[in-house]
Amino acid sequence: MTIHHLNCGTLHPPSQLLVNGRGSLTAPATLVCHCLVVQTGKYWTLVDAGLGSADLRNPRDRLGDTFLRRVRPALNPAEPAITQVQALGIDTHDVRSIVLTHHDVDHVGGIADFPWASVYASRAQMDLIIPALRKDMVRRLHPVQWSHAPQWKPVTLSETWRSRPSFRLNDSLSLVALDGHIEGHCAVVIDRENKPPLIHAGDAVMDVKTELFGGRAPLGLRAFQHMTRTDARAWRESRAWLKECVEDGIDVICAHEPHPRLSGAR
Numbered sequence: 001m002t003i004h005h006l007n008c009g010t011l012h013p014p015s016q017l018l019v020n021g022r023g024s025l026t027a028p029a030t031l032v033c034h035c036l037v038v039q040t041g042k043y044w045t046l047v048d049a050g051l052g053s054a055d056l057r058n059p060r061d062r063l064g065d066t067f068l069r070r071v072r073p074a075l076n077p078a079e080p081a082i083t084q085v086q087a088l089g090i091d092t093h094d095v096r097s098i099v100l101t102h103h104d105v106d107h108v109g110g111i112a113d114f115p116w117a118s119v120y121a122s123r124a125q126m127d128l129i130i131p132a133l134r135k136d137m138v139r140r141l142h143p144v145q146w147s148h149a150p151q152w153k154p155v156t157l158s159e160t161w162r163s164r165p166s167f168r169l170n171d172s173l174s175l176v177a178l179d180g181h182i183e184g185h186c187a188v189v190i191d192r193e194n195k196p197p198l199i200h201a202g203d204a205v206m207d208v209k210t211e212l213f214g215g216r217a218p219l220g221l222r223a224f225q226h227m228t229r230t231d232a233r234a235w236r237e238s239r240a241w242l243k244e245c246v247e248d249g250i251d252v253i254c255a256h257e258p259h260p261r262l263s264g265a266r
């Protein structure tokens with residue numbers, strides 16, 4: 001199995017020290033939008049979609065002033081998933097599926113570059129936007145990013161993986177409930193041959209190396225988590241569950257940590 005790790009959107013929020021935990025208080029920090037391109041049989045699946053090419057062309061309408069002001073995306077034309085998939089020599093039409101942890105603007109923008117792909121997310125997450133955007137999500141989620149009418153595939157989490165609701169999408173990929181950041185937020189679990197699974201934890205944690213290894217995330221990331229989470233108790237439970245996964249040797253990455261280390265011993 002081949003897994004490519006992509007950064008589909010460099011972000012530069014204020015303060016290296018407060019966000020990256022080291023460096024200058026006043027210099028800009030660096031975060032990423034970590035996406036995966038996973039070979040699933042003959043085809044490929046994109047895990048989270050980052051910022052897409054339309055977001056770069058029209059950032060104010062698609063990403064919104066608040067996002068632009070708070071996290072100051074680099075808007076680098078080399079970063080959308082479609083550009084990186086082409087650079088890897090993969091036929092973009094072979095990306096048949098996209099699996100989203102959730103629909104925040106920095107996770108969903110790239111789906112418009114793959115209009116032929118089926119887009120999977122939990123039914124609870126899809127319920128926020130289908131048939132229409134739920135009113136309390138108007139400030140947070142941006143329907144212009146899915147105005148191309150994607151092939152939504154809401155997923156009912158009718159199974160269980162390590163005691164959490166889940167659904168296996170194919171031989172190697174599962175969605176697993178990881179609540180707290182936003183309703184219906186999920187992890188994507190990738191089963192690998194001869195290795196422990198890899199979990200893409202989305203925004204359930206922001207800094208694996210501290211949050212899942214007995215430390216505390218830098219203050220700026222903690223403030224961001226506090227501002228954006230919709231259920232504090234569920235968020236704490238999700239993080240505790242991820243800690244157990246790490247203790248059992250499972251590799252965990254999250255969406256925005258730059259230079260992630262795979263957490264397991266392998």
Ligand SMILES: [Zn+2]
Nearest residue numbers: 104106203255
């Ligand atoms: Zn995010």
